[in-house]
Amino acid sequence: MTEATIAKAGSRPSLLQMQGVTKVFGGDVVALRGMDLDVRLGDFISLLGPSGCGKSTALRLISGLTHPTAGRIRWDGPHGTDDLGVVFQEPTLMPWATVEDNVFLPLRLKGKRKAEVQAAIDAALALVGLDAFAGAYPRELSGGMKMRVSIARAMVTRPKLILMDEPFAALDEITRFKLNNDLLAMRQAIGCTVIFVTHSVFESVFLSDRIVIMAARPGRVIRELQVDAPYPRTEEFRTSAEYAAHCRAASDALHEAMGDAA
Amino acid sequence: MSTMTDPAVTAATDLRDDEELRRARGRRINGIARWVLPIALLALTLFWWHWVVTVNQIPHYVLPGPMLVAQTLVEDFATLAGSWWITIQVTFMALFLAVTVGVGLAILFNQSRLVEMSFFPYAVVLQVTPIIAIAPLIFIYVVDINLGLFTIDAQLVGLLICAWIVAFFPILSNTTLGLNSADHNLRDLFSIYGATRWQKLRYLQLPSALPYFLGGLRIAGGLSLIGAVVAEFVAGTGGVGSGLAFRILESSYRLQIPRMFAALFLIVLTGVAIYLAITWLTHVLLHKWHESAIKRET
Ligand SMILES: Nc1ncnc2c1ncn2[C@@H]1O[C@H](COP(=O)(O)OP(=O)(O)O)[C@@H](O)[C@H]1O
Ligand SMILES: [Mg+2]
Numbered sequence: 001m002t003e004a005t006i007a008k009a010g011s012r013p014s015l016l017q018m019q020g021v022t023k024v025f026g027g028d029v030v031a032l033r034g035m036d037l038d039v040r041l042g043d044f045i046s047l048l049g050p051s052g053c054g055k056s057t058a059l060r061l062i063s064g065l066t067h068p069t070a071g072r073i074r075w076d077g078p079h080g081t082d083d084l085g086v087v088f089q090e091p092t093l094m095p096w097a098t099v100e101d102n103v104f105l106p107l108r109l110k111g112k113r114k115a116e117v118q119a120a121i122d123a124a125l126a127l128v129g130l131d132a133f134a135g136a137y138p139r140e141l142s143g144g145m146k147m148r149v150s151i152a153r154a155m156v157t158r159p160k161l162i163l164m165d166e167p168f169a170a171l172d173e174i175t176r177f178k179l180n181n182d183l184l185a186m187r188q189a190i191g192c193t194v195i196f197v198t199h200s201v202f203e204s205v206f207l208s209d210r211i212v213i214m215a216a217r218p219g220r221v222i223r224e225l226q227v228d229a230p231y232p233r234t235e236e237f238r239t240s241a242e243y244a245a246h247c248r249a250a251s252d253a254l255h256e257a258m259g260d261a262a
Numbered sequence: 263m264s265t266m267t268d269p270a271v272t273a274a275t276d277l278r279d280d281e282e283l284r285r286a287r288g289r290r291i292n293g294i295a296r297w298v299l300p301i302a303l304l305a306l307t308l309f310w311w312h313w314v315v316t317v318n319q320i321p322h323y324v325l326p327g328p329m330l331v332a333q334t335l336v337e338d339f340a341t342l343a344g345s346w347w348i349t350i351q352v353t354f355m356a357l358f359l360a361v362t363v364g365v366g367l368a369i370l371f372n373q374s375r376l377v378e379m380s381f382f383p384y385a386v387v388l389q390v391t392p393i394i395a396i397a398p399l400i401f402i403y404v405v406d407i408n409l410g411l412f413t414i415d416a417q418l419v420g421l422l423i424c425a426w427i428v429a430f431f432p433i434l435s436n437t438t439l440g441l442n443s444a445d446h447n448l449r450d451l452f453s454i455y456g457a458t459r460w461q462k463l464r465y466l467q468l469p470s471a472l473p474y475f476l477g478g479l480r481i482a483g484g485l486s487l488i489g490a491v492v493a494e495f496v497a498g499t500g501g502v503g504s505g506l507a508f509r510i511l512e513s514s515y516r517l518q519i520p521r522m523f524a525a526l527f528l529i530v531l532t533g534v535a536i537y538l539a540i541t542w543l544t545h546v547l548l549h550k551w552h553e554s555a556i557k558r559e560t
Contacts, residue, residue, distance in 0.1 A: 063454050081456035092447040095551045096469045108465065109455040137551050 012040040013076070015161060015193055016062070020071035023057050023219075030218035031057040034071070037212065037221070039193060041160070046204035046211045047197045048250065050258055054219025055197040059086075059163045062195065082110060085154030085162040085192070089169055091146035093138040093153075100125070100134040103152045110157075117156075124156040127186050144175040151183070155190055164196045168203070180206055181235065188232055201254060205246045206238060213250070215257035222257040225250055326520040334520040335527065342509060342521075346528050349490055349505035352418065353532065356425030357486040363426070364433025364482070365475065371434075372441040372467065373459070389431040393489060397424050397496035417497060421505075424496070425489030429482040436478030440471025473552050476544045483536040491529060 018037040024030050032054035039045060047055045060066045061073060063086060085106075093102045103124050107117045114121075125131045128148040138146055147167055154162050168176040180203060187194055198204050204211045211225040227246050229237055237243055278286065308328045314320070315327035322330055335342070367385070371378035397420075404420040406413050414422075444466050452462050494507035506525045513522040548555035 060450075063450075065450055065453060081454065084454060086451060086454055088447045088451075090447060092445065092451060094448065094466070094469065096472070105451075105465070106455050109452065109457045109461055139551060139556065 012042050015039045015041045015043075016073060016075045018058070018062070018071070018073050021058075021061060021068045021073060022070040023054070023061060023066070024069045032061070033218040033220045035219075035221055039161070039195065041193055042191065043210055044187065044194045044196065044208040046208040047195065047214060048199065048201065048204045048211050048254065049214030049219075049222075050216055050254075051199065052219070053214040053216035053257075055214060056165050057219065059165050059195065059197060062161075063163055079160065082106065082157040083160045085157065085159040087147075087150050087154050087162065087164040087167045089166045091138070091143075091150040093146060093149055095138050097137075098134065099130060099136050099138070099141070099149050102138065102149055103156050105153060106157050120156055120158075124152040127155060127189060128152040129182070142175075143171055144179060147171065147179065148182075151186065155186065155192070158190055159192055161193045161195065164194060166197050166199070169198070169200075176203070177238075183207065184231060184233055201247055201250045205243060205250055206233065211250055213253045213257050223253055225253060323517045323519050326523055330520045331523040331527065335524040338521055338524060342506070342524060342528060345504055345506045345509045345525070346532075349487075349494075349507070349529070350532060352421045352425055352490040352494075352505060353487045353536070356422050356429055356490060357483060357536075359422065359426045360429035360433050360482050360486060361479065364430040364478070365437050367434050368437035368441060368471075369463065371438055373463075385431060385434055388427050393424055393428050393492055394496060396427075397493050400424060400493075401497055420497060421490060421493045424493030425486050428489030428492075429486035432478040432481040432485065433475065434478075436474045436481075437471050440474025441467045443474065444470040473548055473554060476540070476547065480537070480540050480544070483540050484533055487529070487533050487536060 016039045018035050018039075021032060021035045022030070023032040035054075035058060037045075037058075047058060049055055057066075061068055063084060094105070097105075100121055103121050104114055104117070107120065108114070122131065122134075125134055128151050130145060130148055130152065133141065133145065138149065141149065150167070154164075168179050171179065184207065194208075196204070196207060198207075205227055209227050209231075211227060213222045213225065214220065215222050225246070229240075229242055229246075312327050312329065315325055326334070367381070371382065400423050401417070401420045404416045404423065406416045407419055441463075448466055449462070452466055457465070490505065491507045494505050495511065498508075498511065506529050509525040510522050513519065513525065545555055549557075
């Protein structure tokens with residue numbers, strides 16, 4: 001596993017830009033209004049906001065599952081389907097397939113044969129610490145382990161960008177902390193860009209270097225915060241004064257967002 | 263969960279207290295009773311039947327005793343076996359057609375809304391029309407089908423059509439439901455990864471539909487037998503294909519009631535065997551992953 005170095009924010013090349021992206025459902029539900037976001041290679045961006053503020057909609061727009069009502073999403077440079085990985089709130093595994101076959105899915109859909117990508121599958125499983133469970137079925141795993149499989153599947157193609165929609169929201173706090181730590185380690189290992197949706201202030205501060213605060217009705221970006229603590233971040237960061245200060249700042253910004261939305 | 267046994271878990275057997283041992287005993291007794299009780303009840307029923315017939319001196323052309331039925335079954339087996347084989351053939355060919363046409367149509371409907379909207383009404387019409395009411399018409403219109411290598415006799419074609427009409431709808435409707443019930447997040451995932459229609463069908467929709475299909479198959483298995491028997495009643499005597507239903511009709515004309523019972527027994531046996539086979543198939547295909555087939559320890 002090569003340790004990809006993650007350049008300092010600001011000096012990184014751009015990966016994609018959302019320019020004035022607006023999404024309206026059913027003619028009158030403005031899920032997202034005029035969202036601008038410049039995603040740079042190596043960013044770990046959290047979209048933080050109350051439910052209904054358009055976080056999931058933003059991810060669906062970036063993933064190409066739905067198209068903007070107005071505005072546009074521009075990728076810098078060519079990109080194909082293996083440049084993108086997705087993790088949903090539910091593990092979203094195929095119950096009839098083993099852990100290994102679930103992780104194989106993105107490659108299978110590329111027309112790859114299992115034998116030729118076995119190394120990539122094994123590496124992805126090792127990355128999430130589930131090499132011993134390759135032959136298990138999803139029902140045999142705990143919630144946290146299923147989520148790890150889901151992450152392994154998103155990472156198996158070594159994508160440039162991984163979109164995560166509240167992936168740990170349904171897990172208990174102990175498991176969530178562990179997965180937060182491990183996610184950062186995995187990201188460090190494969191050096192991908194992440195856009196991470198959450199409604200937990202603590203999670204967003206711990207994980208990301210950019211926090212985009214959003215408000216609902218209509219869904220929109222309120223402001224962006226920087227968390228400039230260096231990676232790798234460990235449990236120590238979680239108890240530092242710096243972390244506490246960032247949490248307060250994010251929390252205040254969030255309250256402001258909720259306040260003017262009410 | 264074979265993958266996760268560790269020594270601490272295996273050692274736990276020795277930690278059972280009296281309460282748990284009592285529960286374990288209860289489970290063991292339950293396990294034995296599951297087999298013994300139905301068999302004992304069956305034996306009791308047969309004995310009671312025998313007793314009623316003997317004590318009341320019921321003549322065998324009204325109600326034969328179980329012994330006489332068994333004896334007839336053995337003595338007439340040469341005749342009955344031929345008919346039995348025909349009924350089995352019709353049943354399985356009809357079931358096979360029901361599965362291929364049912365699944366094929368379900369996939370076709372799933373791939374094209376237009377086709378579904380156009381043809382689904384006909385499927386419903388076929389389903390709601392009592393087979394007994396259209397069977398006579400079917401037998402008027404059928405002709406021999408020449409397949410080059412062999413020819414299917416018109417009567418057999420009629421039987422097949424009737425049994426197929428009865429059996430295919432549960433397969434069609436269940437499989438259609440199954441194909442549409444794939445997890446929507448998984449569907450999104452397939453789209454994001456640029457899956458083709460065929461890949462979506464092969465790797466997502468068909469596996470999702472499997473439990474539903476098997477539910478439909480369980481119903482269709484019984485229905486194809488019912489269809490085969492009912493159709494033969496309508497077709498009546500004559501013709502080459504003379505299945506068990508024909509034997510029953512024939513026996514009733516000749517007041518050979520024991521033989522009727524023997525034929526009936528073979529029909530029931532066939533139905534139960536089909537049911538068990540499909541239950542077994544369901545278990546084999548689903549026990550690793552589907553909720554309906556997973557046994558949990560409590
Ligand atoms: N497919 C849809 N059809 C209609 N309304 C939708 C749809 N998807 C989202 N919305 C609406 O758009 C708003 C934003 O939704 P979403 O992006 O899911 O918010 P979040 O993920 O931040 O909770 C909500 O008001 C939601 O009801
Ligand atoms: Mg959401």
